[in-house]
Amino acid sequence: MKQPQKRIPLQPRRSLLAGAVCGALLCMAPFMAGAQEYPSRDIHFICAFPPGSGADVLVRHFAEKLRPIAKRSVIVENRAGAGGNIATEYAAKAKPDGYTIYVHAGSAVAANMHLFKKPPVDAAKALQVAATINRQPFMLLVDAKSPYKNVAELTAAMKQKGAKATYASAAPTGSIMGEIYKRVTGVQAVEVSYRTAPDSLNEMLSGKLDYAMHDPVFALAQQRENRLRILAVSSGTRLKAIPEYPTMTEQKVPMDLTGWWAAMVPTGTPKPVVDQINQWFTFMVNSDETTKFLNSFGGDAWSNTPEAGQAMLVKSIKDWGPYVKLAKIEPQ
Amino acid sequence: MARVRVKGPQDLGAAIVFIVIGIAGLVFGQDLAFGSSAKMGPGYFPTILSGLILALGTGLLIYSFIVDGPPIETVQVRPIALIVISILVFGYLLELLGLVVTAFLMTLVAAHARRKVNLRENIYLGIGLSVFSVLIFVRGLSQPLPVWWWAQ
Amino acid sequence: MDINIIHNLATGFSAALSLQNLWFALVGCMLGTLIGVLPGIGPIPTIAMLLPVTFGLDPLSSLIMLAGIYYGAQYGGSTTSILVNMPGEASSIVTTLDGHPMAKQGRAGAALSVAALGSFFAGCVGTIFIAxxxxxxxxxxxxxNxxxxFSLMVLGLVMAVVLAHGSVVKAIGMVLIGLLLxxxxxxxxxxxxxxxxxxxxxWDGIDFLPLVIGLFGIVEVIRNLEQHDEHRVPISTKIRDLWPSKKDFQQSWPAVLRGTALGSVLGILPGGGAVLASFASYTMEKKIAKDPSRFGKGAIEGVAGPESANNAAAQTSFIPLLTLGLPSNAIMAIMMGAMIIHGIQPGSAVMTKHPELFWGMVASMWIGNAMLVIINLPMVGIWxxxxxxxxxxxxxxxxxxxxxxxxxxxxxxxxxxxxAAFTVFGYxxxxxxxxxxxxVLGFVLGPxxxxxxxxxxxxxxxxxMIFIQRPISATLLVLTIALIILAVIPQIRRTRDVAFQE
Structure with missing residues (x-):
């Protein structure tokens, strides 16, 4: 499968000042009391992407940050493949003791329940969300040289072009966003699939492609370089970090496609351990530098209780069914 | 009529490899939608490739009966069998036994790929390599490999 | 413009020559070399693993160290290609073709030295190119577009066929099977x-490492075991043989020049730039050689050209990242991640907003290459x-x-x-x-x-018709056809000769 949300916001990690470490440890002190015995050995983070990918960097970043807080080694295990299913299965079947934590996009876990004919596990039952990390939209982009300043102008021009229009996508979320847009507006553009968003840049700039649905990391970087222009974001509400970009919904194309990352553990992990993990991640996610950094990539830092996170997983699984059908993606 | 005789055994072998792969590509790819050139389906490129491989194989098959070529070198079963087994030993025992024991076992199996085996020397080699690999890969490069059969 | 380059390079060198940055360049090069020499572990997992370690450093130092690992691993990868026929990554595959035969003839020292010197030269030129x-x-x-x-890939695959030293039909078959895989x-x-x-x-495709380790490395081990014990490699450890002879030098330097030129240009293309460069260089050397039959049996140009080409390409592959913010391969994607972690947006703004970083990196590329040649030449004896x-x-x-x-x-x-499966297949x-x-080239370029x-x-x-309407594509296709004609004519002639002998 195409991996949902290939580009993931990376997180900042300037040299951790001694003060920050001390502060972190002080803040953690009260939490430690709840679970004296956990962690008593190394913690393993499961990453569903190969070493070096954007997502891998995010996972390793949290591993590095958790080390001084948990006072244990945090080892990242890459178990890439099958669109994340291999890692999901491995994490779900691990011992539910809190030493195996799956750091991955909850939205991708949910999507895979529909993108595959036989998902390896029933994610809502097999996994427990311990903490959420961020939320991020996909973005509708056009060439910065093009005259379209909003979605309505683009739609009008694309209707004129009819089936001669083309657009790029590089992930299932982009495909789905493109299908919803066409369904709502009646545009008939032809989808051109790319492996990664940057692969599509040359053809965007040469005018071969009329518009694109891409991840925020690529979109914001190109907007900053003044090569591409962001017309709208796919989330239901504007993001706190980038309030200047309107939602597709505001632009009369209703949709709510939001990607979100989470730390997940196998179901059956003791409640105090889940709470401990939640406190760690909540603390890390809300640190100033992390929040600021997530923002600069078009995602908002987003922490929740384990219960709210789990509810989000269940809701995402429900939402993705119709999306996948709409985008006419054949489940594998 | 002259008797049909294989003249280039190596070419014949390669021809068989090509034909098998070409047919396999076509058979296992038949469920993939072919599409059209304007809208290539997932089966378009594989079908064309498999067809070309099959055609080349067929050509080579005919060629092998016409043009003389060198004979195939004799196959020795022992080296390839034991090396392949040693790879599989590593792959399937690592998660059960940990790196220390598996590296040792693998070294012993691999050593038997040669005819003359000095068991004592290979036990020392196995111990040495297993210690070395733990030091380099687990301690030095912090690879997430299990060292023993229990979790640390 | 020229004055500017000198001024900029001066800025860069003053940043890169700080004691701290020299130290990290050295650490990176050493680590990279060691890792490159361990068959199986390539630069990508290494850089990924060491990335968190560099979080605490200042941005320039961390990029210098990561770049050092990258070049170092390339040097190390050539070493294993030559010594044990084990390419660590796609761009050092062609090095095995003549490098390993040289080692078998007891000329490993010459091959390693030429690889190191050629790479150093290419690295220097690549650096100037970037600047x-x-x-x-x-x-x-x-x-x-x-x-x-597509046309570039077609050209690349035709090169793969031409570089084969056996039958052209079998080579085409191999390319096609690679594409299918x-x-x-x-x-x-x-x-x-x-x-x-x-x-x-x-489901996400066959990984590169199992394929290449099976087909090249392990098959080589098996073949060696089939031969008689102990007499496998005639070892020559006399100092005289560690260094290339005068004749070696004469044969190598034009190949180094051509390889460097090819590599510098192809390196900037996303995808298989460095891989294509090394294959293209080998093909070119073989085509212009007076006696192409030496290739595959230890021709030193077959080591010098591709090694220079892949190193030049390794340098210039930084160009799209530093100027456009586009990573051209997996390693550049990691470097991009590293820059982002340090709060630097890769792209044209790097040059204007962080000139000391941009030019410092360019300068450190040269320093890294110099260090590698200093580290590696004495190591040749040890290897x-x-x-x-x-x-x-x-x-x-x-x-x-x-x-x-x-x-x-x-x-x-x-x-x-x-x-294991690829070992059997390779055998x-x-x-x-x-x-x-x-x-393998088909496998890399197929998707x-x-x-x-x-x-x-x-x-x-x-x-x-789109392939001939676009000028770039049309040019590449014309080159492809020219290459086919060059390759096929001798083959047809030979076949006909054989047929006439019947």
């Missing part, structure tokens, strides 16, 4: 899985001595490092089952005189080729 033409070249790469990429896994366009037989480990270790002790170690490397890329046993191929190098063919035809609505 002088970076933005211009980046603009050129941006002109490439889908039809152009490259398509295994999920189709980018439709999301349908192809030829996966329900094995979820290959050659390594060949004096009895093979019965050496091969279990080689095997073990390979399997650990393959396993750790994805922590999966299935990778080793694949390695069969060798018995039938089919060379694996064209197969890129299919995707671009498909896109080009979507844009042209199925009209194949």
């Amino acid at each position: 002088a033409f970076g933005p211009v070249l980046a603009g050129l790469a941006q002109e490439f 889908s039809p152009d990429y 490259g398509l295994v896994g999920t189709d980018v366009n439709s999301g349908v899985t192809r030829y996966t037989f329900g094995i979820s480990e290959i 050659v001595k390594l060949l004096a270790v009895p093979y019965r002790l050496l091969y279990p170690a080689i095997l073990l490092f390979c399997v650990i490397g393959v396993y750790s890329t994805n922590n999966s046993s299935a990778q080793l089952a694949l390695t 069969i191929l060798i018995r039938f005189e089919c060379e694996p190098a064209p197969l 890129i080729m299919e995707e671009n063919l498909r896109r080009a035809l979507v844009f042209s609505r199925g009209d194949p």
Whole structure:
């Protein structure tokens, strides 16, 4: 499968000042009391992407940050493949003791329940969300040289072009966003699939492609370089970090496609351990530098209780069914 | 009529490899939608490739009966069998036994790929390599490999 | 403009020559070399693993160290290609073709020295290239659209056929099988899985390492074991033989120049730039050589050219990242991640907003290359001595490092089952005189080729004329045809001669 949300916001990690470490440890002190015995050995983070990918960097970043807080080694295990299913299965079947934590996009876990004919596990039952990390939209982009300043102008021009229009996508979320847009507006553009968003840049700039649905990391970087222009974001509400970009919904194309990352553990992990993990991640996610950094990539830092996170997983699984059908993606 | 005789055994072998792969590509790819050139389906490129491989194989098959070529070198079963087994030993025992024991076992199996085996020397080699690999890969490069059969 | 370059390079050198940055360049180069020499572990997992370690450093130091690992691993990878026929990554595959035969003839020292010196020269030129033409070249790469990429891939594959020293028909077959293997896994366009037989480990495609370790490295071990004990490699450890002879130098330097030029240009293209560069250089050397039959049997140009080409390409592959914010390969994607972590947006703004970082990196590339040549030349003696270790002790170690490397890329046993399968396949191929190098190039370029063919035809609505209407694509196709003519004519003549003898 195409991996949902290939580009993931990376997180900042300037040299951790001694003060920050001390502060972190002080803040953690009260939490430690709840679970004296956990962690008593190394913690393993499961990453569903190969070493070096954007997502891998995010996972390793949290591993590095958790080390001084948990006072244990945090080892990242890459178990890439099958669109994340291999890692999901491995994490779900691990011992539910809190030493195996799956750091991955909850939205991708949910999507895979529909993108595959036989998902390896029933994610809502097999996994427990311990903490959420961020939320991020996909973005509708056009060439910065093009005259379209909003979605309505683009739609009008694309209707004129009819089936001669083309657009790029590089992930299932982009495909789905493109299908919803066409369904709502009646545009008939032809989808051109790319492996990664940057692969599509040359053809965007040469005018071969009329518009694109891409991840925020690529979109914001190109907007900053003044090569591409962001017309709208796919989330239901504007993001706190980038309030200047309107939602597709505001632009009369209703949709709510939001990607979100989470730390997940196998179901059956003791409640105090889940709470401990939640406190760690909540603390890390809300640190100033992390929040600021997530923002600069078009995602908002987003922490929740384990219960709210789990509810989000269940809701995402429900939402993705119709999306996948709409985008006419054949489940594998 | 002259008797049909294989003249280039190596070419014949390669021809068989090509034909098998070409047919396999076509058979296992038949469920993939072919599409059209304007809208290539997932089966378009594989079908064309498999067809070309099959055609080349067929050509080579005919060629092998016409043009003389060198004979195939004799196959020795022992080296390839034991090396392949040693790879599989590593792959399937690592998660059960940990790196220390598996590296040792693998070294012993691999050593038997040669005819003359000095068991004592290979036990020392196995111990040495297993210690070395733990030091380099687990301690030095912090690879997430299990060292023993229990979790640390 | 010229004054500016000098001024800029001065800025860069003053930043890169600080004691701290020199230290990190050295650490990076050493680590990279060591890792490159361990067969199986390539630069990608290494850089990924060491990335968190560099979080605490200042941005320039951390990028210098990561870049050092990258070049270092390339040097190290050539070392294993030459000594044990074990390429660590696609761009050092061609080095095995003549490098390993040289080692078998006792000329490992000459091969290693020429590889190191050629790489150093190419690295220097690559650095100047970036300093002088970076933005211009980046603009050129941006002109490439889908039809152009497709034609470039066609040219690359024809090169793979030409470089084979056996039968052209078999080489074409190998390329096609490689292309087919490259398509295994999920189709980018439709999301349908192809030829996966329900094995979820290959849904994202066959990994490169099991393929190349099986086909090249382990098959080589088996072949050595089939030969008579101990007399495998005639070892020459006399100092005289560690250094290339005068004749070696004379044969090498033009190859180094040509390889450097090819590599500098091809390196800026995304995808298989460095791989294409090394294959192209080998093909070119073989085509212009007076006696092409020496190739594959230890021709020193076959080491000097490709090694220079892949190192030049390694340098210039930074251009799209530093000037456009586009990573041209997996390693550049990691470097991009590293920059982002430090709060630097890769792209044209790097040069204007962080000149000391941009030019510091350019300067450090030269420093890194100089360090590598200083580290590696004395090591040549040690590496050659390594060949004096009895093979019965050496091969279990080689095997073990390979399997650990393959396993750790994805922590999966299935990778080793694949390695075993490719070992058997590779052994069969060798018995039938089919060379694996064209197969690997097909494997690497296959997916890129299919995707671009498909896109080009979507844009042209199925009209194949698009490949000759675009000037870049048309030029590349003309080159392809010229190469085919050059390659096929001698073959036809030979076949006809053989046929007439009947």
